[in-house]
Amino acid sequence: MKKLKYFVRDILRLILKPKGYTFLRFILTHKYIPNFSNPSSFSEKIIFRKFNVKPKVLSKFVDKYTVKEYVKDKIGEKYLIPTLFVTDNIKPKDFSSLPSEFVIKTSNGGGGENVQLVENKSVIDLDKLSEKFNKYLKLKVGNNVDEYFYDIEKPQIIIEKLMRHNDGSFPSDYKIHVFNGYKEDKVIIQIDEDRFGNHKRSLFDIEKNKLDFDIQPKYDSVASNYNWPQNLDEMINVAKALAHDFKYVRVDLYNIDGNIYFGELTFCHGSGWEPFSSKSADFLLGSYWEEFNTGNS
Incomplete structure (x- = not known):
């Protein structure tokens, strides 16, 4: 099934060219007509970054080997797997x-x-x-x-x-979306639990309050009694330190029996193809990301 999906994608990209394919897929995925020349929503800005930011600007940060040196310099080697x-x-x-x-x-x-x-x-x-x-x-x-x-x-x-917990179980994925604003920073915590089994996902603020919207709402929600790590504040500080040089990046971390480990930096969440549970949420996160559109440098 996955091979068929990729085959259809590649044929459509060949016929429509990458930007034409992207425009059509965006409408089908997000259910609204995008503005890629002056992006305002989170999803529009991901697409803009894909086509307009020079690859070399981000390559060393997405390279899973060279990024280790960046992490080591920023926060220390103890956070590396x-x-x-x-x-x-x-x-x-x-x-x-x-x-x-x-x-x-x-x-x-x-x-x-x-x-x-x-x-x-x-x-x-x-x-x-x-x-x-x-x-x-x-x-x-x-x-x-x-x-x-x-x-x-x-x-x-x-x-x-x-990496496993002491009981042998695999850790949750903490995908921390960091938006560095001119006046105020915003942080959204995405938890992906049991990713290789019964995958659950929910979004939270830094006070552990579940948000009233989701990204890719096909997943079940994380349980209300989720066992949060005691050093969540340290995790957020680690994410902010690694995200400091960017207007927006998703910092993926693990917390294993109280020890924090770096996963990766993600600059285009879901490649722009994970819809929100509401259009307003897409534009809300886009407003946190102060880059690319008119009025932001």
Whole structure:
């Protein structure tokens, strides 16, 4: 099904050209006619960033390997998930010195693509795994979704420690949307719980109050008795420090038994294709993002 979806996407992009395809898909997805020359909504501004910001401005921040140096300089190495191995060409023999479980990913690609959790390497075909990830290095992922900053010059394969809670469960994803305004900063906390099972998602303010709108409302809501980490304030401060140089970025973090770990920086949430539960919410977040439209520098 996914292959068919990508095939249809690529055919439409070929016929309509990327901008024509984007315009049509935007109307079908968000249910309103966009203004890409003077964007006001959150979704419009994501599309504007995709087509108008020079890729090199963002490449080192979306590269899952080079961004580690940025994080280290900004907030310290203790927030980084341990790196076990890095290469530009993986071979089956390279796995022999690795633990039984790990995460393998390429430094290019976003949206969860090019990432695989390996919980037991002894039951994995390491030849196929190596072949798959070596092929990922050659893919121009950004060109297919108009996020050209993902097509970095020297993509690499990274193997990291598979992070779990002490009870063996996987952590929630904390996707912290940071809007740096001229007079006031805004922070929205997106929680994605049980992402690889019964995926739940909700949006909250920094006081842990659930917001009355959602992004991609197809998911069930996070439970009202959600077990928040005690060091949430530290998480928000970490996100703000990493987002300081940008008018808007989503900072993805994990909190594992009180320890905070960096995931990635995301500059185009959902590539612009995750609708809000209401049009007004889309424009509300667009007003927080003080960039690109007339009246903002």
